[in-house]
Structure formats: structure tokens, C-alpha cells
Amino acid sequence: MATVFFPTLVRQQTGGLAQIEVSGATVGELIIGIEARFPGISKHLLRPNLAISVDDEVTPLGVLEPVRPDSEVHFIAAISGG
Amino acid sequence: MKAFDYAAPASLPEAVGLLASQPSARLLAGGTDLLVQLRSGRKDADVVIDVKKIPELNETTFSPTDGLTIGAAVPCYRLTDDASIQSHYPALAEVASWIGGTQIQGRASLGGNLCNSAPSADSIPLLIALSASAVIAGPSGRRAVPVEEFCTAPGRNQLAPGELLVSIHIPAPAPFSGAAYLRFIPRNEMDIAVVGAGASVTLANGVISAARIALSSVAPTPLFVPAAGEALLNQMPTAAALEAAAKIAQEAASPISDMRGTAAYRRHLCAVMARRALELAVARAQEIK
């Protein structure tokens, strides 16, 4: 099962839980699983200013990015630069 | 920039006549202040009178007895490159190389620096220290004004309507005299003086026989401090004496805080820059054989 890390400010929605193991083939499937456990959480994870990192790389595919059973998923501030 | 007409008189009477007939005329020498002020709307003009074609405003003459006369429109680079100025007024050659940068010095003049009458003008403290006078022409003839009396307020001066600055006259340097201008700027060039100090010193048998000190950027006009120079009379140019004179200059200053420095910082710099200018002036006075 992939590990999803919750941003600190989203942990209000998870009762303080920092990470969770979920199964799914893509980031989107993981989020469906998480939403089932914490209803309403997905809008805090899928925001314009958050980028999705899978296995330590920001993915341009977003929720369509495939994940492996040992993948790590993070939601981090979106950055482009100067 | 608002529209204006342009005139380039070839003689002084022509210029005076034009100036008298055009109340909102502005005089253009190098233009490095005027065009910035016209563009930003700080000043406007119906006519811009270019004075660079007037021979008398575009000449410098030096004689060992009469001293130096600098036409009001002579650009700075000509002063820096002038052999007689380099040897008799090294501080003047130096300050002319510090006003703006290379390109600005191709246009800007000491006359313009004086007539712009900024409290921060780099050349004015030195001209005061050198006992320079401003030669003015107008409808009622000519007059000369000591440079320390020329500026009356920020951007204002003694020029009456219809008058223009013809030249700046500096007496011949006395034997065993030296002068210096030093300014403090945060960068190394292209900056307005946070504090500037001009000083001149004349030695007689190793004792100070005359001294003048003036400061810029610390009062509404460039500030002549006669008491600072007088305090040095009949003194040996010791570190303590120069320090004491610099303190007198500092006490005369009434700086304000703005984007270029706080009042407290400027006050501090007054003493430092006045002392350093005096030290350099003394060193130059001692150099002369």
C-alpha cells in the first residue's frame, strides 16, 4: 500500500494523523480511498497552490500519476521560480 | 514633458534679452538636471534657452595672478582634463570627475551645479572653500556674488528674473595652500552625497594662516562654516586641531532624515568628512614647494 503524507494544516481533518497507508494504482485512487475515511478532505489536498509529489518528484500528471505499493505521496507548495 | 520652444543665443546680450522677455524660460547648459526636472514635471518651461553657444559661457581662463574663470556652461570633463586646473586646483579637477558618471560629465557644468542649487551639490562646498564668486549678468548689468551667498534655499538662488550666471571665478591659489572635497556615498560612484565637505587651508611657516570649510547635504543650502576655519587660524595643523575644527562644522549642521540617510548618521558623517577633507587639504598645502 502507498503512503500518503498529510500536510500539517490538513491534519485537522485527520484528527492529527500525519500519514496513512492506502491502496490504489494512481494518486486519484488513493485520494478516493482517503476521502472515504475522512469525508471532505480531498478539497484540502487538491488545491491550486499545492503540487503533488510522488516518490520525491513533483508530478505534472497530478491525480493521474501512477503509484506503486511502496510509493510515497506528499502535497507541497507549488513553485515555479523566477 | 510639456512642449516648449528652443533658442540658442550666440551672445550674452541676446540671451539676457530673451530671458527678460520670456518669464517662464529655463536655461539649458548640460541639461543633466533640467531635462530630468522637466520630464518628471518638477519644472516646466515655455522656452528652453541653450547657453552653450555663448562664447563667454563656454571658456575657461587661468592666470597665475588673476586665478581661474570657468564659463558657466563648460562641461565637467574639460575641467578634469585641463592641465592648469590639474596643477593649480587638483581638488576641482577631482570633483569635476565625480559629478555623475563619465557620460554626465560630458554635459554637466559647474555653473549648472551651482544654479541647480541643490543642498547636496558636490561642487559648491569646494567652490566656497576656494573663495569662489559667481559672476552674474542681467538687464541691469553685471555683479559678482560670493558662492557661499549664492544659494538661498533648496533649488533657489540669488539669480533675479532676467539674470543668468556667466562664470565662476576662483582666485589664484595662495602659496602653501591646498584644498579638498570629499563626500560620503554608499556606492562608489553615481550617487548623491549623504554628506560632503570642502576645505581649503593655507600655511605660513607651517602654521595655518587661512582656512575655509563648507558642507553639503546637511542644511537647506550648501553650508559655509566660517567659525570652523577661524578656529584653525594660527594653529599647527595637528590632528587635534583639525578634529576640533571639524566638530565646529558638525555643530553648525542641521541635517534631516531622508532616503539617503538619517539625521543622526549625517551629523556623525559631518565630523568625519570635514576632518578628512581638512587632512587632505593640509597634505596638499604641504606638498607645494
Place this chain on the structure above:
Amino acid sequence: MSAKVQVQTTINNEPVQFLCEPRQSLLECLRDIVGLTGTKEGCGDGNCGSCTVKLGDRIVTSCLVLGVEAAGESITTVEGLAHGSTLHPLQKAFLDHAALQCGICTPGFLIAADALLQKHPHPTEEQTRFWLSNNLCRCTGYDKIIRAVQAAAIEINGAAQ
């Protein structure tokens, strides 16, 4: 609007006449009337040096010169530096030393450096930096510009004695 004035001048060794308002700067006249847009405007108050041209025997910031003042004068702009299709040694040195990044300040630096090398055939680093302090560059930190000017000095005037 004031009446326009006819100005007869020489630009890059060619006689040119143009019609301008007295309020128009030489920079504006060069760029918008004569069509020589190689000279750039960065600040409009003489502090960046991008608009540097040679006027007579001196370099000036053309934003602080009126077009009408150019009457009877001779002007050199960046377009006049090369000889036909052969680059001026300074232009070549700037390319060899990667002395430009965005290139907007380059025309002003080239004209200013050309005047420097005429006055000081072998300028020291300090002389070069002092002379060029009226030209701002925000991309390079000046390092490669100074090296290019020094290399061009040797190319033009031979090694210093």
C-alpha cells in the same frame, strides 16, 4: 505642441536630417524618427547609460540631450561601430567573453568602452570600472564586461608596455 524644428546632423558618418519637436530627446529622435533603435532607454534620467552615444568627441546619455542640440554635431551610435560586416574589436570581444546576457545594456557599454579605449589605450581594471560606472548592467556582475574591454584594448592597441 510646439513647431517642429529641422535638425541637420551627421550620424555614423552619414549626413542625416530629421524633424523633431524641441522637447524630444536625442534618444527619442534617434529611435523613433531616424529609426536607429540600437540605442536603448533604461531610465530616462541619465543613470543607466543604456542610451549612451558619442556626441562630438564625448560620450553622453542621449536621454539628457535634446534632439535640437544635435544640430551641426556628429553622432556615433552602436549601429556605427562595426566596419561593414566586420565587427569592431570590442563587439567581437564582448561575444568571445560572453560579456552580455540579455544584451539591453550592451550598446551603451560598447560606445562607452570605445571612448575609454581612445582616452586610455590600456586602462587598468580600476580605470575601466570608474569610466563605466555610468553604465548599469544587471545580468553579468560586470566581470566578463571588464575582461572583454581589457581584451579589446590589447587587440586594438597591442599589449601594454
Place this chain on the structure above:
Amino acid sequence: MSTTYNVIGTRPIRHDGADKVTGRALYGADLQLARMIHGAILRSPHAHARILRIDTSKAEALPGVFAVVTAADFPPAPADKIVDFGEGDTLLSSLRGNILASGKVLYSGHAVAAVAAVNAHVAAEAAALIEVDYEPLPCVLTAPEAMAPGAPILHDDLPNGNVAELIRYEMGDLAAGFAEATVIVERELDTATVHQGYIEPQNATAFWSSDGRIHIWCSTQGSFVARDASAAVLDVPVSQVKVTPMEIGGGFGGKINVYLEPVAALLSKKVGRPVKLVMSRRDVFTGTGPTPGSRVRVKIGVNDAGKITAAQAWLAYEAGAYPGAMVGPGAMTVFACYEIENVLIEGFDVVVNKPSTSAYRAPGAPNSALATETVLDEIAEKLGLDPLDLRLRNAAKEGTRRADGPRYKRIGCIEVLEAMKASPHYNAPLPGPNCGRGVAIGFWFNAGLPSSATLSVNADGTVNLIEGSTDIGGSRTSLSMQAAEVLGLRAEDIHPTIVDTDSVGYTGVTGGSRTTFSTGLAVHDAAQMVVEQMKARAARLWAVDEVAFSNGTFSGNGQSLTFAELAAQLGATGGPVSCSATVNPKGVGGSIAGLIIDVQVDPETGKTDVLRATSVQDAGKAIHPAYVEGQMQGGTAQGIGWALNEEYFMDAAGDMRNGSYLDYRMPTALDLPMIETIIVEVPNPGHPFGVRGVGEANIVPPLAAVANALYRATGKRLNRVPMNPATILGL
């Protein structure tokens, strides 16, 4: 393992060089079009005020005036409409509001109205005739003041007063970590608002054709971003806008946002002629996006072994008038150079009555690195450790987890620190009294984002490269070199052209240090496709199945042809070869940079002279080392200016008092020494040549390195940047 290249790592003359040294290159303001007229913008004199009335009648009546526009000329749109142009989403009302104020002005310099007239002088005169009645409101200019109870509120619709966003990263057990520490240092440092300072002012020319299509010519870091933002602001489909990127005179992050483009378009729509707008230098300072001023508090604990046990940061960044300070990256980079188990980082994006900020070279990172790197310097001194050794003991490496979650892939932190330690500069004695040497390091992510490229083979054996990345510092050449490397050609055999948004696939900004990486990948991929197609042609010619390609020569079954020889035969083997690639890559490699700097301080005046500087950076692979050095030198110079003298000097009413190059003191040639460079190459596994990107990380260390050097020279730790002479003397 080192790879040998034929072209990569050499220093060819840039392709646009001759045009740029002869004055032929056309920048935005150089554009002349038939029937073109000129515009001017009226800007607010107030930092915060309600607009009660705008009367444009006198301006419209002035002879030579064609049109006047205000925010009322934008097509109607719902107040909460969100626009997404690929690189971040924004409220349409914010985007428009910054371009032409509506309802309120939020900073001095905020655009209120615009005029088009026969020339720029008449346009400026007309703008001055527009009458605006304002109801001035109290203004707030710094983040701490804006966060305080009772502060004037800029936007009624933000939920937390002037705090637009809160960011928080947490890892491990902070209290336990500090309990293990033997030395704990905490410092708070402020930085002033600073500007990118590009020499070319913003400009835009637009023509709104009678067929509804809008053509915009401008100097922009990203033609597609300019297109998409302009289309959003004007509420037209993106396909209705074509942006032709002109040459660009510097950007550094400041030429990503649009300011003039939609205004020129609105004016053109009214007049039916092309309208050109060019900013004055004061407009650039007061009307574009500088980078945030900030307050950052950092607390770090270290044990006897010199290992960081805990680190805490609090960051408040000034977004300016609209949300979007760079506090996210500031928070993510504050401890990014180090491996730390116990971390808490809190960041606040705070709106204030100053120009809406935008990116500036590693946006947000210099502000936060200043605090971390000066605190570490103080800890090193307390422990009696060499400051580089302290950093080496804690340096991030492959697998290190950053506080924001992800772990590093290959990262060159140790390599950069070791290069600094081994450098001639670090081992040289200081030259004299009142001198000090400082060091610091910094991290920047670099960016990926989409890029496109097309390669077309010419019959003479050269290749045309069509691309959309505006070239600010030699990218035509760094891209051509990558094509040449793949194709076995010389850099000068590639002819790059940067084209408009109708003529190439989507390409992100020249920013985020991404062009040589991302557009480079697109070029690399297109070049590989060319090789494959050319192989197929050779196979057809020789009637063989297998063709090999190496060092510019195709061979198979005992026959061979050079690239040029085969190129000459393309017509007879099936027609021309032209290949396009569009990428949207992962595999971005972050860059670490370090600076060693020596300063001398005049103890009487507080004046600082920079005596020597050595910039060290991990480039991954330096494609064109001269332009890599140039990036490092430029970023260092900007960082030194930021550290020592540059700042927005605001009066109490929020007016910028130093909005000129005379008083906004950027370094001149006389203010800097030669800047030595050491390029470290730890290849990025995510790029075929190992490219990481070099544009930004180099500006992260200078603030802290200068602060540390000043401490060694004066014994003073300053808590405010710029560390100008008066600050150094405490006056």
C-alpha cells in the same frame, strides 16, 4: 563516471550575438508598426484609497488623444471567477485589479487609467488631465504591522485579515530535539522590499484586429503565459491571442506577470490601431512586482558533535497588494540544505499596501536563508568549528527528507561545501584590518514545466531549431548545443529561432532555471527523433535493416554518410525531415550554491567594500560554461546589492521615495570585484546530459554570506537588510 561530449562544455559564440552587439536585435520598445499610436498610464498617488469618481472628459478632449480606458472597460465577469493558466490559479478580479484598479487603489503606483494618443508626450499630458477623486484610507506597509490587531484591512474577502495564507511544515519532535542541543541560537531578521532591476522597462504593443484576433508584441519571460493571462483578463479564448516575444532586456522573475499587455489591447480595441505602452523607470519600480520584504525568525539547536538536533522557523512575507508572497518556497528552502530530524516551520503570506510582489530569482529563498545561515555562523563560532565544517556535518544528501516531505534524489550539497573549502579563496589570508570573510550556502528547486521544440534538417546539413523560450541569457545557444550534441554537429550548425505562440507548441516561462533543462529536453527528444528518421532514410538508401549513428556519421553494412551528406539526399529518400517534441518533465534536479565573500568596512563611515567573492554552484552539467559562470556572477552581484544597499524606501504614506536608479542603489561596475566561479557538476539523473539549471540558486547565499563577513569585520550581527553604512554604525 564521466561522459565525454563534443559540444557540451565548450564555449561557442551565441547565435544572437552579432545582432545584440550591433544594435539590430529588436526589443519590445524597438517595435515600429504602421499607424501605431502611444499610450500612457495614470497611477495612484495614494497607497490605499477608495476611488470615488474618475472623470476622463478633459483627457479625451485634448487634441491628439484617441482613447481612454479604465477598469470599467474590462468585459463583465463574475466576481469569483478563477483563471488557470497552467502555472498557478488566480482570481480574475485580482489579476484585473492589479492591471487597472477597481473600487480601491492598494498601493502608490497602482494603475488607474490609460490613454492612447498620437505620441507618448501627448498621452502623458492627457493622463495628467484625468481627474480621480480618492477617499484616502490608512495604509499598512510591513507584514508585522499588517498582522497586528486593528491594522487597516486591504481586502474584505480574506478570511484572516491581511493574512492570505498560512503554511506549516512539521517533522519529528521539536521539543525533544531542542532538549538534546547544547547550543541554541535564535535570531530575527528583516529584509526590505527589493526589485529585480532589469534594465529594460516593461513594454507592450497590441493590435486588436477587426476579426477579433489580438496580436501582442512584448518583452516577456513567457510568451504563452503572457498570452494566457492576457486572454483571461480580456475574457477571450486563448486562441484569439497571439503573442510575439520580442528580445527581452532582463527579467529575473519580474517579467512573468502581465501589466501592460491587456491595457494596450483594450486601447487598441477602441481605436483600431496598434497601441504601444512603455513604462518609465519610476513606473517599473512602483507599478510592477518587486520581491517581498520579510521578517524571519530562526532557532537552531546543535549538540556537542556539531549535529543539528532541532530547527524552527517563523516567516512573514509581504505579498504586496494581492496575495502571493513567496513564503511557500521561503518555508520549503529555509532548512533545505541540511538533514534535520526535528523541524517546525510556519509561514504567513501577508498583504500590505505596496506593489503586488512577483518572483525574483529563487523567490523567497534568500530571505529565509539569511536567517538560517547567519544563525549557523553564530553556532559555528560558539562551538569553535569552521563554518563550512559545521555545514558539512549536517549537509543534505541523497535520501535526506526535507521538512515539506519529499526526500532528495542526487544532490550536490556536500560537493559544493567541499569545493568551497578547497578553494584558493577560502584558504587565502584576509588582506588587512577591518576585513571579514563570510560564507553561506543555499538551495533552489528549479522547475520543470512544459516546453516544445521543432528541428528541421536543411539540405546543407544544418538544422533549424524552432522554439518558444525567450532568450535572456544565451539559451538559444545552450539549446542548440544540446541538439548539436545529439546530431553530431557543431553548435553553429544549428539555427535557432524563437517564434510566436501560434508557431510552436506550448512552452513555459524562461524562469525557474528551467530552460536549459526543460526546453533542452524537448530539443534533445526532437533531435533523437531526427536521428531515427535519418537512420530510416539511410536504411532505405542502402537497403539495409540496421543503421548505426555516432559522432555525426550514419553507417550500415559497410557504408557510411555524414549527417550533411545524408541531409543532402533527404529529398530523394522520402522528403524533408522535421521533428517536434513537447515535454512536461519530471526529473528536475535542485541546485545548491555557495558564496565566499571578503569585505572591508570603514569603521568611521560604515562603508563596506567587497574585496573578493567566489561563487560556487552545482550546475549538474554546464552546457555552456561561460553562460553558467555569467549566471553565477549575475546572481552574486544582485545578492550583494540586496545585502548592502538596495531597498524600497517608503515614506509613512506609502510613497516610494527612491524610485530611480540614482537612489535605488544597484551595484555599479565600481562597486564589485571580479567574481570568481567554481562550477561543481553532480549530474542530474533526470536529464540526459545531467542538467540541473543554474539561474537562481546563486542569489540565495549572498545576503547571509555578506552578513557573516560583516560580523567578522565589525563584531556586529545586524538584524536588518540592507546592511547599509548607517545600519552598520547603528545610526
